[in-house]
Amino acid sequence: MKKTDRELGMLRQISRRDFIHGTSLTALGLMLPTGCGPTNDASTVSTGSVGYPPTRTGMRGSHPGSFETAHALARGGVRFDNPVDLVEEYDVVIVGAGISGLTAAYQYRKKFGPESRILILDNHDDFGGHAKRNEFHQGGDMRLSWGGTMNLEYLSFSNPVLQFLAGLGIDVQQLNKDLDFHYGGDGPAIWFDADTYGRDVLVPGFSIYGRNLDALDKIDLFPISESGRAALRQFYSSDTNILDGMSEREIEHVLRRTSYTEFLSRHAGLPDEAVELFTKATDGYWGVQPHSLSTTEAMNARLPGSHLLGDESDRAAGLEESEVVAMFPDGNASIARLLVQSLISAVAPAANAENIATARFDYGQLDRSGASIRLRLESTAVHVGNEDGHVAVTYVRDGTTSRVRAKHCVLACYHVIIPHLCPELPEEQKEAQRYQVKHPMLVTNVLLRSGKGFEQLGITGAYCPGRMHAKAWLIKGVNTAGYHEGRDVEGPVPVMFWGMVAPPRRDVPIHSQLREARQVLLEMKFEDFEHEVRTVLNGMLGPTGFDAAEDILAITVNRWPHGYAYGYLDLWDSEWKEGQAPHEIARQPLGNITIANSDAAASAYTQAAIEEAFRAVDELN
Ligand SMILES: Cc1cc2nc3c(=O)[nH]c(=O)nc-3n(C[C@H](O)[C@H](O)[C@H](O)COP(=O)(O)OP(=O)(O)OC[C@H]3O[C@@H](n4cnc5c(N)ncnc54)[C@H](O)[C@@H]3O)c2cc1C
Known part of the structure; x- marks a missing residue:
């Protein structure tokens, strides 16, 4: 039955962060750094104020505060002149603390020695890039979910990638054995909603995939x-x-x-x-x-x-090779955490692959003065250039524009921003980087008081053909890396809503579709997502006694306007000769600057992010 906003609980105090939605360019200009008290003393970089980002709810992923500087640079043409020169000296500055950037730091230290001085910059308030941990404590024991990157499709991994993961202590086959989560495949359903189909109808036992004979x-x-x-x-x-x-x-x-x-x-x-x-x-x-x-x-x-x-x-009858997966309870955020722990052990001295999912991280240790490896969050690179055998990297943090120098730089960020960071690149290379428009993605996690509604209906998830999120799954059965949320566990449970925001269908090229979807996603308010998940849960679970106003404990929206790396599509892309595909042109090194990220492989996979980091570090001398 349709409910009012009040009945859905829209006015309830649930756990969320204050939200400022996507802003116009004019507003971006107004929000730009105003040069408040520049300093060249790195020891004043305060990371203690960062707190513990994985428990933040509300608008996450590309959260407010993470993208405004980059948009001002790329869309608004704002220049960040007169940076303050920091006294810090590094061997390498890595832009981007996703899986690729963190792997690059790990490989750099391996190649150039344990004394290597490394600075990693990322524009978000947490590390991991798409590999984002969503951690909930509302209602009792800790519950984890994936904010982005989740699967390790390890049967297709190369030996170097498998060895690299093993070096972090990760046993992918054991992870696979300990996993009893199947993306709704063990209790499929289709949920037809009243707004689209005239009445709410749940059809358990039918999957949108396969032949369904x-x-x-x-x-x-x-x-x-x-x-x-x-x-x-x-x-x-x-x-x-x-x-x-x-x-x-x-x-x-x-x-x-x-x-x-x-x-x-x-x-x-x-x-x-x-x-x-x-x-x-x-x-x-x-x-x-x-x-x-x-x-x-x-x-x-x-x-x-x-x-x-x-x-x-x-x-649909058997699992394809690409569907055999290993998973951590927070997805590949556990890999990001293991990498950070290996680089800066003080963040979690006792953490290892066996307990990484439950290890508490001290973010105050990430950027300590005097440490040889430092990870600086909320820092957006705005210029990277070769200078007299060195690289100078300018970044904006807390309204201050600073510049650091290093022997090398690895750009492990999205490729579409690189032409703005690095205007000295050849025009053909910048054009190739602009081609790599990522696919916008959306993961909304909702913590429910219990999973009883799903159990009563005999389903573990549902495909929702009429709604914003294409699918919703109950997250149970992930018993890996020290975390246990078995099917029999009572109490709060996350439901993950999964999909993308599609603009109205029009006959326009794929890149325009992706850009349009990205803008739609950026302009949506937290309340739009909240209303959506409350409506779906009320419609689907309402008949079991579920009360959307009472039974939702927290909502975390992970929006990824720059989501999956662009992979070539049959209907839209040419067949390029070897070496001539956009990603191959885009990733060419320039002086002491090399280029990683999964974009460099035109492949939206963790193994690609890792392999491209290997290559980018190999290219440095
Ligand atoms: C929702 C979602 C689900 C996914 N699921 C899977 C999965 O199950 N399995 C799988 O293998 N892959 C998955 N992927 C693909 C995923 O992109 C890769 O696996 C991998 O995590 C990408 O890592 P990366 O380091 O290349 O890029 P990213 O994770 O994007 O990291 C790049 C980082 O650089 C930062 N950055 C960009 N510009 C700047 C700047 N100017 N200054 C500072 N920092 C900057 C970015 O904000 C980001 O934090 C998923 C992706 C998404 C979005």
Whole structure:
């Protein structure tokens, strides 16, 4: 039943941080640093005030305060002249404390020796980049969830990456064994919402993925027209190979040059209302919707239809190699934490891979005066340049523009910002970096008083074709790295809402779609996300007695306007000759500056972030 804002609990005091939503350029200008008391004494860098960011709720990910300086530089053309020269001297300055930047620091020390002086800068108030820990204490014992990067798809890792993880004490196979979480696969459902479909309908036992031959009767429950339901039943049950009799060229066209949406309507004969059901099914997996993906790309994400192409296997029946994962309870934030602990052991002296998920970190140790390795948060690099055999890095922190010098610099930040940081790069390289527009992503964690509603309904998650977040999962069954949240554990439990924000569908190039989605995400207020998750939870769990006003203990929105690294897409990208693809041009070194980040591999994976850090450090002499 539809509820008022008050009944949904919109006016309740839940745990959240004050939120300032995306701001206009004029406002950005006004918010810019005004040069308040510059200093060149590094010992005054205060990290103690940082507190313990993982427990912060409200707007996280690209949180207020993290992006304004970069936007002023890139969008507003603001210049950060007359920096204060710090007396600090480093061997390397690394821009970006994501998995790639932290790995670069680790490798640098390995290559150049334990005395290496390293400064790592990041614009966020926490390290890890996308690998972000969301930690909750509301309502009792600590509960963890993923704010971003979660899976280690370790079967596809190279030996150097596996050895690197082993060097941190990480046993990926053990992590996999201790994992009993399946992204809703062990209790799937589709939830049709009243705003979109006229009434709230939960259909347990039906997955949007795979062929669903054993669950075709569930289609009778879908709140669409009878002809739409009949077409869906026919689609799933048909054995006709539509490629029969086609030439190789025609087959290639269907598989690689036809969007999945067009495949469904033109080749599989589904009416629009049935095609619409799949619109959000690739949101989390790809960060792109099926109308922009080829038939093959969508089917690789296990969307149905391969049985109409002569593929007799039911792709949903068994796990594909890419779906065998290892996971920490806070995702790859545990890897970021292990890296930081290895670089600056005082942050958590007793932490190791066995207990990293529960280890408390002292952020006050990250940037200690006199330490050889320092991690400086809330610091946005605004200029990086080669100067007389050295590199000078200018950054803004707390309204102060400072400059440090080092022998080397590794840029482990997003590539689209690099042309603004490093104007001396060749024009062709800057153009290639601008090509790498990341896919905006969204992960909203909601701490519930208990998971009883889900249990009563017999589901572990649901696909929500009509809502902002494509999916919601109950986070139970992660028993790794010292943390235990078994299925039988009572009390508060996080539900993770997963997906992206799509702008209205228009026939525009993919880069424009991604930029538009990024802006939409940035302009949304915390209350928009809050209203959304309260509405969904009320509609889905309301029949079990769940009360959105009483049973929600905390909400953390992790918005990632710069999310997945841009990977090339069948419908949008050329086939470049070796060495000519944008990411290969974009990552070329310049003097003592080298370039890492998962963008450098055009691949949105942790292993890519690690390998690109290896390469970037290898390139330094
Ligand atoms: C929601 C989400 C889920 C994901 N899930 C998975 C998954 O399950 N498995 C997987 O393998 N991969 C996943 N990924 C992909 C993920 O991007 C990579 O795995 C990896 O974490 C990327 O690390 P990185 O260091 O290359 O980049 P990032 O994590 O983006 O780190 C770069 C850092 O540099 C900072 N920075 C940028 N500009 C500046 C500047 N001017 N000054 C200072 N700092 C700057 C950024 O803010 C950021 O903190 C996911 C990504 C997202 C967004």
